[in-house]
Amino acid sequence: MLEEVSALLASARPNPAHTGLGQLQQMGLLQAIITQNIDNLHQEGGASRVIEYHGNAKTLSCLRCNQRYNANEIEGQGPPKCDCGKILKPDVVFFGEPIPRKALQESYDLASDCGALLVLGTSGEVAPANTIPQTAKMAGATVIEINVESTVLTNYLTDIFLQGKASEVMTQLMEEVETMVAQR
Ligand SMILES: [Zn+2]
Incomplete structure (x- = not known):
């Protein structure tokens, strides 16, 4: 999805x-x-x-270190991860947020x-x-x-x-x- x-x-x-x-x-x-x-x-x-x-779906952020990534620079399989190891969250406001x-x-x-x-x-x-x-x-x-x-x-x-x-x-x-x- x-x-x-x-x-x-x-x-x-x-x-x-x-x-x-x-x-x-x-x-x-x-x-x-x-x-x-x-x-x-x-x-x-x-x-x-x-x-x-x-928010904006073209970027993702790390909730631990605040590092921001462009969605198109994320490569590989599985959940996108920050250089610090934490899973990245898309910069969108989800329902309930x-x-x-x-x-x-x-x-x-x-x-x-x-x-x-x-x-x-x-x-x-x-x-x-x-x-x-x-x-x-x-x-x-x-x-x-x-x-x-x-x-x-x-x-x-x-x-x-x-x-x-x-x-x-x-x-x-x-x-x-x-x-x-x-x-x-
Ligand atoms: Zn991080």
């Missing part, structure tokens, strides 16, 4: 939504990305500041002090990530939502609803942004 997941993760590539967000960050238009994904695709799509609620406190704190700090919040690829129903749009809204931010269907957020929180698939809407959005930046 874990091997199948690893194979799936290894073959996944960033889509236009990942690369678009990465570009926005490189342009200084997007401060940070808060995600529940563990696939590292935001980073592979060019993003530098990614706050991960559920708490979301890293640093990630929570950082995301709330950002949400309570942002001009706009872009919400995509989420139904807005999973706690505690679903409280971020609320925090941002209460702090006066414009909430922009990209989703195929309307969600619980759409009617009571969203200021601008861009209906469609994240990768398609982001492609259009990036064309607009590039035109605007070129005209500046």
Whole structure:
């Protein structure tokens, strides 16, 4: 099972939504990305500041000496081991484990002090990530939502609803942004 997941993760590539967000960050238009994904695709799509609620499956850590390894540098059979001999744990947050406190704190700090919040690829129903749009809204931010269907957020929180698939809407959005930046 874990091997199948690893194979799936290894073959996944960033889509236009990942690369678009990465570009926005490189342009200084997007401060940070808060995600529940563990696939590292935001980073592979060019993003530098990614706050991960559920960790990252591309790395493993030693719980004894804190040494971190990339999943692709682990070789051989059997459970992956650290140089110190201890078995390595994937850097993902498993069911029942708490979301890293640093990630929570950082995301709330950002949400309570942002001009706009872009919400995509989420139904807005999973706690505690679903409280971020609320925090941002209460702090006066414009909430922009990209989703195929309307969600619980759409009617009571969203200021601008861009209906469609994240990768398609982001492609259009990036064309607009590039035109605007070129005209500046
Ligand atoms: Zn170790």
